Amino acid sequence: MARYTRIAGSIALITLKNPPVNALSAAVRQGITDSVGRALSDPEVEAVVLCGEDGKFCGGADIKEFARPMTGPGLVPMIDAIEAGEKPVVAAIEGVALGGGLELALACHYRIAHYKARLGLPEVTLGLIPAAGGTQRLPRLIGVPAALDLITTGRHVSAHEALKLGIVDRVTDRNTLELAVEFAKSVSGQPLAPRRLSTRQPSCPTDLDSFLEGAMLRVRQRARGAIAPVACVQAVRAAATLPFSQGMEQEKELMASLFTSAQARAMQYCFFSQRTVGRWSMPSGARWDNSKAQPIHKAAVIGLGTMGRGIAVSLVQAGIPVVAVEMETKQLEVAKHAVTSILEREAQKRGKEPKLGLIHFSIDLQDLREVDLVIEAVFEDMALKKQVFRELSSVCRPNAFLCTNTSSLDVNQLAAATRMPELVVGMHFFAPAHVMKLLEVVYGPRSSPVAVATAMQLGKRLGKVSVAVGNCHGFVGNRMLMPYMEQSVFLLEEGATPEQVDQALEEFGFPMGVFRVSDLSGLDVGWKVRKGLGLTGPGVAPGESARIRQGRRYCPLPDLLCKQGRLGQKTGKGWYLYDKPGGRVAKSDPWLHNFLEEYRSQHGLQAHPVSQQEVLERCLYSLINEGFRILEDGIAAGPEDIDTIYVFGYGWPPHRGGPMFHAGAVGLPTVLEKLEHYSQAHPDIPQLQPSSLLRRLVTAGSPPIHKWREVVKTVHSQL
Ligand SMILES: CC/C=C\CC(=O)SCCNC(=O)CCNC(=O)[C@H](O)C(C)(C)COP(=O)(O)OP(=O)(O)OC[C@H]1O[C@@H](n2cnc3c(N)ncnc32)[C@H](O)[C@@H]1OP(=O)(O)O
Numbered sequence: 024m025a026r027y028t029r030i031a032g033s034i035a036l037i038t039l040k041n042p043p044v045n046a047l048s049a050a051v052r053q054g055i056t057d058s059v060g061r062a063l064s065d066p067e068v069e070a071v072v073l074c075g076e077d078g079k080f081c082g083g084a085d086i087k088e089f090a091r092p093m094t095g096p097g098l099v100p101m102i103d104a105i106e107a108g109e110k111p112v113v114a115a116i117e118g119v120a121l122g123g124g125l126e127l128a129l130a131c132h133y134r135i136a137h138y139k140a141r142l143g144l145p146e147v148t149l150g151l152i153p154a155a156g157g158t159q160r161l162p163r164l165i166g167v168p169a170a171l172d173l174i175t176t177g178r179h180v181s182a183h184e185a186l187k188l189g190i191v192d193r194v195t196d197r198n199t200l201e202l203a204v205e206f207a208k209s210v211s212g213q214p215l216a217p218r219r220l221s222t223r224q225p226s227c228p229t230d231l232d233s234f235l236e237g238a239m240l241r242v243r244q245r246a247r248g249a250i251a252p253v254a255c256v257q258a259v260r261a262a263a264t265l266p267f268s269q270g271m272e273q274e275k276e277l278m279a280s281l282f283t284s285a286q287a288r289a290m291q292y293c294f295f296s297q298r299t300v301g302r303w304s305m306p307s308g309a310r311w312d313n314s315k316a317q318p319i320h321k322a323a324v325i326g327l328g329t330m331g332r333g334i335a336v337s338l339v340q341a342g343i344p345v346v347a348v349e350m351e352t353k354q355l356e357v358a359k360h361a362v363t364s365i366l367e368r369e370a371q372k373r374g375k376e377p378k379l380g381l382i383h384f385s386i387d388l389q390d391l392r393e394v395d396l397v398i399e400a401v402f403e404d405m406a407l408k409k410q411v412f413r414e415l416s417s418v419c420r421p422n423a424f425l426c427t428n429t430s431s432l433d434v435n436q437l438a439a440a441t442r443m444p445e446l447v448v449g450m451h452f453f454a455p456a457h458v459m460k461l462l463e464v465v466y467g468p469r470s471s472p473v474a475v476a477t478a479m480q481l482g483k484r485l486g487k488v489s490v491a492v493g494n495c496h497g498f499v500g501n502r503m504l505m506p507y508m509e510q511s512v513f514l515l516e517e518g519a520t521p522e523q524v525d526q527a528l529e530e531f532g533f534p535m536g537v538f539r540v541s542d543l544s545g546l547d548v549g550w551k552v553r554k555g556l557g558l559t560g561p562g563v564a565p566g567e568s569a570r571i572r573q574g575r576r577y578c579p580l581p582d583l584l585c586k587q588g589r590l591g592q593k594t595g596k597g598w599y600l601y602d603k604p605g606g607r608v609a610k611s612d613p614w615l616h617n618f619l620e621e622y623r624s625q626h627g628l629q630a631h632p633v634s635q636q637e638v639l640e641r642c643l644y645s646l647i648n649e650g651f652r653i654l655e656d657g658i659a660a661g662p663e664d665i666d667t668i669y670v671f672g673y674g675w676p677p678h679r680g681g682p683m684f685h686a687g688a689v690g691l692p693t694v695l696e697k698l699e700h701y702s703q704a705h706p707d708i709p710q711l712q713p714s715s716l717l718r719r720l721v722t723a724g725s726p727p728i729h730k731w732r733e734v735v736k737t738v739h740s741q742l
Pocket of ligand 1: 087153
């Protein structure tokens with residue numbers, strides 16, 4: 024709803040009231056419509072101030088209403104009435120003005136923002152366009168290039184950037200409402216026509232066509248297959264080339280085709296999943312709302328390789344003092360130089376001073392005595408990590424939280440090496456750790472709820488999307504990746520090329536196919552893991568067949584490439600060829616194609632044409648199947664957790680919701696049928712055998728994804 028009050032004699036104050044973000048629900052739209060009508064018809068009112076309760080202007084249209092039939096007044100007529108009114112309306116923007124919230128502010132004749140406010144049109148991240156006039160008014164206010172940037176990326180801008188761009192008229196560190204009221208009085212009686220954005224001409228680049236073509240190319244590259252960014256460009260083109268009313272018609276048509284699309288559903292599911300994972304729970308019954316996080320005043324990172332450096336940068340950027348530890352002076356100096364450069368570069372990008380004073384570099388573990396939390400990021404070796412945890416346990420305060428950044432090792436074994444195993448959790452960051460949004464918080468059987476709550480809270484402070492997961496090899500993300508990667512190399516044995524597999528995955532929407540990713544991260548990473556698991560190297564029993572391990576099919580191709588020194592981009596060759604070591608542009612490598620042919624003939628393998636459909640079904644359904652096993656095992660609390668991990672950490676296209684959402688969208692019976700088909704064709708690949716949870720869900724009539732937890736619960740209660 025909206026509250027109407029009269030203040031300072033002649034000012035009508037309209038306050039949006041819909042906690043927590045004053046979203047524009049039907050009741051709020053009705054409240055605004057009624058209040059604006061009242062203010063315009065009251066002869067004693069000279070001007071209007073529009074604000075939001077509790078320091079938040081407006082978080083936009085009410086996303087929860089999107090799935091229901093529309094009721095109440097429409098957003099567009101409400102907004103148009105404000106702009107057309109004969110009394111000045113000033114938006115007092117505190118907190119957020121996002122989506123429909125910013126569109127509402129754009130219809131006001133003046134905008135005043137608190138310096139901490141954030142503004143933006145994030146509809147594209149929900150699979151939509153800003154269709155309450157945002158695509159038509161913003162270009163008319165700040166010009167086509169700047170508007171296109173905001174609309175196609177959905178990024179939020181600070182109040183100061185908004186002022187520079189011309190979105191707001193004033194930024195204040197005073198009481199925004201008081202200033203807005205003073206301002207409203209000062210502009211009362213001034214002509215309103217120039218303030219109505221719908222009447223302005225947008226400023227366009229001289230080469231508009233080529234500018235828009237370039238923009239279209241970029242959005243298509245950035246999010247392959249996503250339809251909303253394309254519609255954003257089309258809507259802004261309409262703003263640049265058509266009169267306002269026709270532009271609005273186009274905006275409406277484009278929105279109509281997006282609103283009910285599968286992509287919009289998927290992206291809105293992602294939005295709510297991100298919030299669902301914040302309400303974490305553990306099988307013990309510990310939850311986000313009954314476990315209290317401890318404050319972290321000072322942290323430490325031990326091991327300053329690529330991951331440790333990124334984690335240290337993340338902590339410093341969040342304003343947390345850090346002790347950064349390496350074992351030897353020489354390594355410490357190299358790391359210090361690298362971390363300082365990243366901090367300086369990142370600060371420059373944000374127009375801020377680097378917080379170099381917050382980081383202390385050391386080779387002395389005694390420097391960790393005062394810290395509240397340590398994140399270990401040493402080499403991925405169990406014996407070494409255990410040694411580090413033993414030392415940390417004796418050096419650190421008894422109540423210090425000890426976290427490991429391991430990507431797959433057993434957190435419980437590390438906990439066992441300490442005096443306080445309940446204070447040990449995994450904090451699995453993703454490279455580069457200061458950029459990637461995902462954090463897997465891994466709890467072992469002995470991790471205390473306080474330790475989990477503290478790691479989750481710290482993740483939030485670092486700006487991460489934190490997901491609490493159970494302890495198993497590879498946790499959630501990497502565990503699901505294993506069958507996916509296995510399928511991709513099996514497909515090479517059967518006749519596919521890396522190019523074909525990558526193309527299929529990239530057309531599905533991944534930014535990079537599996538082989539390009541492998542070249543980028545280095546083939547030796549997986550090689551080391553496989554050695555550790557006894558799948559290759561000295562751990563393999565003598566006489567064991569090259570293509571069978573532990574009784575199941577194994578593909579030695581990645582190991583063979585590693586043995587030849589083909590480790591990916593860093594050596595200039597891997598699955599692809601690069602112009603030099605460290606080169607980034609992947610080219611097809613005839614050597615590799617010959618190598619594959621020789622390998623197949625050596626092992627008596629008959630190559631057959633592999634279709635794009637087979638690539639997708641085998642790679643994606645084996646990954647999804649593992650996701651069902653993870654749910655069955657209680658390693659992830661729900662499908663939303665898995666999907667959030669994949670969208671934020673593994674490049675799963677958000678417009679496809681995440682692997683588990685995708686399974687639901689394809690249809691669980693179809694996924695089951697395909698897995699049955701492929702597992703019959705490949706009985707030596709157990710990962711293709713459908714999980715019992717998938718079977719149960721299909722038997723239960725394939726309920727919608729938000730009901731899966733109930734089926735999982737019945738599985739657990741029967742165990
Ligand atoms: C014709 C169509 C015209 C316009 C279309 C639109 O306006 S689409 C909506 C555009 N707006 C957005 O995309 C903003 C979405 N919200 C956010 O980005 C953040 O929630 C926000 C506002 C920055 C606040 O972040 P914070 O971290 O403080 O809170 P949190 O995200 O946990 O949200 C708190 C609860 O509010 C719910 N919520 C947030 N925004 C909306 C919304 N627009 N509609 C409905 N509900 C919203 C959110 O789900 C949380 O509730 P919970 O029950 O915990 O899930």
